[in-house]
Amino acid sequence: xxxxxxxxxxxxxxxxxxxxxxxxxxxxxxxxxxxxxxxxxxxxxxxxxxxxxxxxxxxxxxxxxxxxxxxxxxxxxxxxxxxxxxxxxxxxxxxxxxxxxxxxxxxxxxxxxxxxxxxxxxxxxxxxxxxxxxxxxxxxxxxxxxxxxxxxxxxxxxxxxxxxxxxxxxxxxxxxxxxxxxxxxxxxxxxxxxxxxxxxxxxxxxxxxxxxxxxxxxxxxxxxxxxxxxxxxxxxxxxxxxxxxxxxxxxxxxxxxxxxxxxxxxxxxxxxxxxxxxxxxxxxxxxxxxxxxxxxxxxxxxxxxxxxxxxxxxxxxxxxxxxxxxxxxxxxxxxxxxxxxxxxxxxxxxxxxxxxxxxxxxxxxxxxxxxxxxxxxxxxxxxxxxxxxxxxxxxxxxxxxxxxxxxxxxxxxxxxxx
Numbered sequence: 001x002x003x004x005x006x007x008x009x010x011x012x013x014x015x016x017x018x019x020x021x022x023x024x025x026x027x028x029x030x031x032x033x034x035x036x037x038x039x040x041x042x043x044x045x046x047x048x049x050x051x052x053x054x055x056x057x058x059x060x061x062x063x064x065x066x067x068x069x070x071x072x073x074x075x076x077x078x079x080x081x082x083x084x085x086x087x088x089x090x091x092x093x094x095x096x097x098x099x100x101x102x103x104x105x106x107x108x109x110x111x112x113x114x115x116x117x118x119x120x121x122x123x124x125x126x127x128x129x130x131x132x133x134x135x136x137x138x139x140x141x142x143x144x145x146x147x148x149x150x151x152x153x154x155x156x157x158x159x160x161x162x163x164x165x166x167x168x169x170x171x172x173x174x175x176x177x178x179x180x181x182x183x184x185x186x187x188x189x190x191x192x193x194x195x196x197x198x199x200x201x202x203x204x205x206x207x208x209x210x211x212x213x214x215x216x217x218x219x220x221x222x223x224x225x226x227x228x229x230x231x232x233x234x235x236x237x238x239x240x241x242x243x244x245x246x247x248x249x250x251x252x253x254x255x256x257x258x259x260x261x262x263x264x265x266x267x268x269x270x271x272x273x274x275x276x277x278x279x280x281x282x283x284x285x286x287x288x289x290x291x292x293x294x295x296x297x298x299x300x301x302x303x304x305x306x307x308x309x310x311x312x313x314x315x316x317x318x319x320x321x322x323x324x325x326x327x328x329x330x331x332x333x334x335x336x337x338x339x340x341x342x343x344x345x346x347x348x349x350x351x352x353x354x355x356x357x358x359x360x361x362x363x364x365x366x367x368x369x370x371x372x373x374x375x376x377x378x379x380x381x382x383x384x385x386x387x388x389x390x391x392x393x394x395x396x397x398x399x400x401x402x403x404x405x406x407x408x409x410x411x412x413x414x415x416x417x418x
Contacts, residue, residue: 078184205303
């Protein structure tokens with residue numbers, strides 16, 4: 001007997017002629033995630049599933065393997081996955097007419113005893129992919145159910161809504177047995193639909209927005225506007241850095257650009273403008289848009305939520321949109337705040353996002369305008385920010401870039417271009 005992990009695709013079955021490309025990407029993401037965890041295990045796509053082949057030399061404990069399953073479940077593109085016990089057809093000859101199925105019955109007995117819960121029901125599901133198997137699916141289900149009833153405390157069978165299901169899959173290369181299907185996050189494999197650049201703040205919204213885009217197959221990078229410069233040796237403890245690290249655990253390759261907003265702040269320091277926050281959001285969009293060719297970004301992403309704060313009205317969003325030709329995506333636009341916070345908890349972001357942080361937008365203005373017009377803002381920019389390109393260049397020239405790979409910080413550097 002060996003161990004395997006079965007991965008069921010989410011939406012990939014609907015992709016028609018592009019299906020192979022999406023599966024190839026998911027397979028690569030799984031293999032890369034395993035390698036960063038220290039496991040160089042073969043990952044193979046066969047028919048409608050992906051199989052992870054664990055070593056058969058008893059070097060991997062079952063508990064370790066189950067932990068790997070839970071970690072892989074965080075990767076977008078997976079509907080469900082399961083740790084399975086695998087019996088090779090080459091070794092056991094289950095497809096022969098005189099097949100000895102004692103091993104299967106003994107394993108199911110053990111699993112049933114381990115999984116027993118009082119007053120709950122069970123069912124057996126057999127999938128006979130290879131019709132050479134001499135027993136029909138229904139007959140084999142009845143045989144295994146009898147084994148469970150006679151050798152464990154399970155006494156209630158429910159074929160429509162069981163509390164516990166025991167699965168047996170019969171294929172041409174072997175038989176797999178499992179009892180737990182771990183739900184994945186669904187969606188599409190990261191890297192299958194494009195590249196985006198997310199404006200990352202210190203709150204709950206923007207990292208959740210980035211993750212939602214990752215769930216739709218987008219590779220995401222981050223840009224964060226900061227008031228302070230931190231030594232590179234201390235930067236890993238920064239809240240923003242830890243936030244990007246958590247997002248990368250499931251989305252893979254992530255770059256974080258930390259850029260100062262001090263040049264913009266100094267340019268408006270002595271002016272008392274009601275529109276300073278909206279001007280700043282336009283500045284952020286332009287800085288991010290100039291960075292997009294470097295990161296091969298196809299769109300900007302924000303954590304904007306309609307009506308949540310003064311700057312997130314339709315009028316102010318339109319003013320931000322008109323500051324750049326870049327596409328701006330807002331995946332959280334219609335979410336309720338408590339839904340965003342609940343999702344951040346599910347993603348492991350809640351604790352870091354709730355930490356105190358001086359958000360740059362809050363520092364710029366305490367009483368921002370709720371409505372703006374782009375032509376009014378353009379006139380202000382021409383009057384007070386005449387050397388706008390210089391502000392953008394100076395901001396990007398002082399960037400600190402951190403690169404993550406599935407939760408590991410693999411590079412950090414300062415730009416300081418001449």
